[in-house]
Amino acid sequence: MLKEIINLTLLQHTIRTATPLILAALGGLLTQHAGILNIGMEGMILMGAFFAIVGSYFFSSSLAGVLMAVGVGILVGLLFAYFVIDLKSDEFIIGIAINILAGGLTVFLLRSIFGVKGAFSSPDIVPLPRFRLGFLEGIPLLDTIFNNHTVFVYVSWILVALVYVYLYKTPYGIWLRASGEFPEALETAGVSPRKMKYISSIACGVFCGFAGAHLSLGYLTLFTENMSAQRGFIAMAAIIFGGAHPIRTLIAAFMFGFFDALGIRLQVVGIPSQFTQMIPYLGTIVVLFVVAKSYIRKIKKNVEGES
Amino acid sequence: MKKFKNAEYLISLFLSILASLIIGAFIMLANGRNPVTGYVALINGAFGSKYNIATTFAKTVPLVLTGLATSISFRSGISNIGGEGQLYLGAFGAALIGITFVNLPGIVGIPLALAASLIAGGLYALFPAILKVRYNIDEVIVTIMLNTVAVLLTSYLVNYPFASEIGKMGGTEIIAEGYQLSRLVRLSTLNTSIFYVAVISIIMYYLLERTSIGYEIKMVGQNSNFSRYGGINVKRRMIFAMVVSGALCGIAGAFEVLGVHYRFLQHISPGYAWDGMLIALIVKNNPIGVVLMSIFFGALKTGSISMENATGIPSELISVIQSIIILFIAGESGFKTKIKSFLANRRAIKKAGEKNA
């Protein structure tokens, strides 16, 4: 039985399920660094998933699907940014509004465009191309685990590296982080924090669009109602778990992806999967608790060190 | 002046709703449907017959409770986003009583089930409240996380230890008859829970608007420094508000079990707590507003089904409309400042022009 659960498919699934988490979390950690808690990621992913299907179906091209998802991501990112940054609305109210808007709008459009309820699938939807890394083909283990994934799997890994470099190795990343941590410092240094916040918010929309496209065009090529299925919140959990550091967040996303994949395997053999699925959520609370405790300890230590 | 302020807000609210409905009309047009027919069908569907009115009010029940839950927590400055989770646990708690003590008469059983849901929801909210006041851990994130934990936990419970015998359908057994709240109108799910909700609304209105506790909660939420300075125990008030909020969500869950489904189902709430949160945000946590706006939302929900049947416009249009209303309301003060500074600028330019002339 254990063999049925822990096998190569599990690892392959881990990579697959982790990908949308990684993509969304990368977007979310950019806004996090810019000082914005974006709980609208859930809705952004959902819209991305839907519009990827629309693009792919009508233009018979997965690229068009991705572009459509990205375009909508940019729009939603702009909407979010305008309300939060310019109108100074509460970021989490806008996040909730985006989630509900996405839930309603996608189902509404699903029915008015495709005339179906619940789910839409069609042979006319062009899935994302699968990638084969030639050099892995001879190696049995790695071939099964790492090959034959959609392009976004590999893109997400590259993006992790790019986001890391962007955040810590380029001036723009430094500005972005400064805009979140101490916007006045950035402003007096002659860079507009508002601009950086806008950029992060739009980037978050784009990355969530990727995540959505991966969900709907990746392996199953279909859209179902609410298919984002809490991934926006798990991505947020991964960000918190990883302390908003791209590489640590990647690890957290893999971990959560693994538990998700494990849950599916467990269900196959009839073992309840709910507890493994809970891990990201409970883990996040534990991390928050540990961070808060160590923060309190740090302050105490500072005080003692001085006196 | 307060009245004036209220009037100003009511105008904003009216304009927001109107604008959202107009956007809705354009969406209908884009869909090739006639918005007038659509809205007429919607109103008819919500209020056109006894059955329709009953259904509207049936949909109002969970919204009022979750809306009031949001009101009290947001008023106190601690944001309970975990209503959905508290609702699930409350619903399960009520169901558990209903399938365990099957021989109890309703008069004992129903209060017992409600108490169970109240305690389950309240305790589930107490945990993030304590993390907030003791360790300053962001309650928004914690309650969001706890939502899914509760959904998963109850999903496990009803699929394994408490699974119904007729096979895995993601629900418990039917609760004993004594627990089932009686239906009021034939075919509609409207049941006696509406009376409980009426009483709870009055109590919450009284608590929030007429008591020193409600006053303290409001002051704590507006300015916690001021409250502490004035001698209010800020932490205690925050915890109180959070627990009451959780308890209300728990009761909302209980009524879904006792009045609508007669059992716990793993997807028992289609997001009632989120809807309730929207409602409370739109009416700025005013308890009377919550009740009225819940009826409005209930009517939209009910009416949209008829609208769909009559005109083919998908009923989900209304959740689009609802989220646009909240966007307008959330941006209200921002829009106002923008408009005001725009006008002030124009005035200044005009003035400068006059000076130069």
Next chain:
Amino acid sequence: MAEKLIELKEITKQFPGVLANDRVSLDIEKGEIHAIIGENGAGKSTLMKILYGLYQPTSGEIYFKGKPVSIKTPLDAIKLGIGMVHQHFMLVPSFTVAENIVLGVEPRKNRFMMDYRKAVSITEELSKTYGLKVDPNAKVESLSVGIQQRIEILKVLNKGADIIILDEPTAVLTPQETEELFKVIRKLVEELGKTVIIITHKLQEVLALSDRVSVMRQGRLVGTLKTKDATEQILAEMMVGREVLFEELNRIEVPREEVLTVKGIKARDNRGLMALKGVSFSLYSGEILGIAGVEGNGQSELVEVLTGLRQAEEGSVMIKGVEATNKEPMEIRNLGVSHIPEDRLATGLSKKATITENMILGYHNREPYATKGIHMNKKPIRERVSRLIKEFDVRTPSQDVTADKLSGGNMQKMVIAREFSFDSSILIVAQPTRGVDIGAIEFIHKEIIKKRNEGAAILLVSADLDEIFRLSDRIITIYEGEITGEFKRREISKKEIGLYMTGKRKGMRQGGVQDEEI
């Protein structure tokens, strides 16, 4: 006469309800150290923020090297060679020293990449050139304020600033650090040809450092003079203005009884630094004890400790013989202490609440306003509030408007009405007339004296010396968290007391005044 580098002409800045700068004209010469002094709220910082592009003037013009310029953002200022060291350092805590210094002007490689090594070498270079030692790789959050200020100065210099504005640079420094800073400033000007504008309210510093000094009061420029022509007396008089001739307040003798005893209080400020270093004094009924000091010397923390809003680390507070150290605000209020907080907007009221809601706090759970402490009775509440509004002359269209609709003076009268109506035997009053118009000042002063004459013990904290002198029966001076002197009414002049507020010490005897010539 040296070249005029910057000319500010008729600069006016109107904030909602506050005229921060009123037709200020000022010029800065190349290569000078120009001090701008004035009391809190005189408009110094606002003026400099306008020069640095953080605020836009409502009217007025800025000339740079004889040409009119428009400074819309800090970037414009930086381009003109103007740099500003803010009072609250503009450093990102989690960044390294080098990252902070090059923020906004990062050295790059391959166009897009930050050249961190270059940043470090730039930092080292700057550090060597200006003789300011810093560790480029240290994280800012781990460094002391003195070092942070160095970083801030280096950051400004790295942007190519020729004119450096320092906003209250010594407020957070120890005397040694201040001495260091002055050496650096002199070096910048004398050896490197920079121009320095320094904002301060410490007179000795002005005299020790500057070439010229401009004095501001209530948003206006009182005058500019050469430092060599100035004395502390002249500057103090310009700063405070001519003695305002308020009518003498009527005092009656009231039996004195010790009601508040403070012993050896030590407490930290919000940043965890020691703000009170062992403060002791007693307060008697029927007296007003004024605490005079330059702001930020521990007054705020003292008031907070006494009212339960801040924890003391050592020492004790006794209220009417009852131990009251580190008690909750509620418990202290119940012992008969009322409190007018220094920041009425943050602490004294809730802007979004109505006047009624604001004024009933503290009574909201007492009979007859609340039956059994729970059910609030509208009628008596409204009657009480309406009576207080009349008694304290709060000008408002109705008691149902939100507090943010009131003017500063009326907000303060509202707070005072609430606090004074408690019939407390101890009143702790901080900055009672800050930002309040003359009419309201007179009214508030009379109310305070009335309370004194009725036998209340009043602790008055104020940055306004006129107020302290007018109201106090006894004055203690506070400097860097310690009491430096204690004086009877009329025992000391305003000018002399300034010395105690800036560090001079008087031989003190506990609980009384020593008969010592000063």
